Amino acid sequence: MAIGLIIIGDEILSGKRVDKHFPKVLELLSARGLQLSWAEYVGDDPERITNTLRRTFASEDIVFCTGGIGATPDDHTRQCAAAALGVGLALHPDAKVKIQERIADTAREAGITPVYDAPENLHRLKMGEFPVGSSIIPNPFNKIPGFFVPNVSGEGAHYFAPGFPVMAWPMFEWVLDTRYAHLFHRVARAEKSVLVFEMPESTLTPLMEAIEAEFPLVKVFSLPHVGDDKTRRHIDLGVKGEPSQVEDAFRKMEEGLRQLKADYQHAN
Incomplete structure (x- = not known):
């Protein structure tokens, strides 16, 4: 509903x-x-x-x-x-x-x-x-x-x-x-994300597709930011959904980012 x-x-x-x-x-x-x-x-x-x-x-x-x-x-x-x-x-x-x-x-x-x-x-x-x-x-x-x-x-x-x-x-x-x-609170949800700096979404898309294919109870999100005087251009990249799958999917995301040699940090 x-x-x-x-x-x-x-x-x-x-x-x-x-x-x-x-x-x-x-x-x-x-x-x-x-x-x-x-x-x-x-x-x-x-x-x-x-x-x-x-x-x-x-x-x-x-x-x-x-x-x-x-x-x-x-x-x-x-x-x-x-x-x-x-x-x-x-x-x-x-x-x-x-x-x-x-x-x-x-x-x-x-x-x-x-x-x-x-x-x-x-x-x-x-x-x-x-x-x-x-x-x-x-x-x-x-x-x-x-x-x-x-x-x-x-x-x-x-x-x-x-x-x-x-x-x-x-x-x-x-x-x-x-x-x-x-x-109320019938469906447990979790969300974890990172900020990926100075990398185009096209480079991250294969990783995002692989995560959603492997973890059906998780959605991947990608929110680009053009940057300003306080932060560099970056993408808020994350996963949300069923808590246990979110943990596994987030680990896979970080592994993929390291393989891409991405400059990233955990979001607050």
Whole structure:
């Protein structure tokens, strides 16, 4: 079961906001022994959002989605999720309770009595209209929930949170810790690498291919760096995967580098 991330919003693609979700989701997953398999950025275009979700709903993946679940004209994610699933939107009863709790809290802070049927408060309830069949994700910041819905494949699910990091991140943590704790640290992984200086990748490619052929549970990675005023041109060359095979593969890598008379050092 792969894990994916969809980040929705014109403000990210235009550069008005710098995306902070991608590195944070990597951090949340890594702390639990999990890995992100893919990520996509999508602007506030309803057709594109719907088509993206229709495709990912057909998968068996665990998918985190952030952005566009508010109730302003540029928020389309709730409607697009419903369209992608071929279902309608409906006010979720648990979401209604939480949103009205937020309305009461806001009124109390202002020293006034909440008027639940005031136009602005009725409009707030739209934030609790989710695709039919959804469940809520609690929001510890301001109580207005996100939602999740199973994939049409019967495996995996999509989890929708606001674009605000202060809300989305604890909501995603809740999803992981409440629904997927059984997946934590199930697959042991290790990674080891070296910095190889002033050597072209073409010279290293046969060694990389030989390592992957001999160790099927290991992936070899090669990340070239052009160098700067602090370090010479080099390649971050390494292996990652099943721990015991990583150890053997790394030894083979170092042997190969010595045979090539490579100038290298262990990465920090």
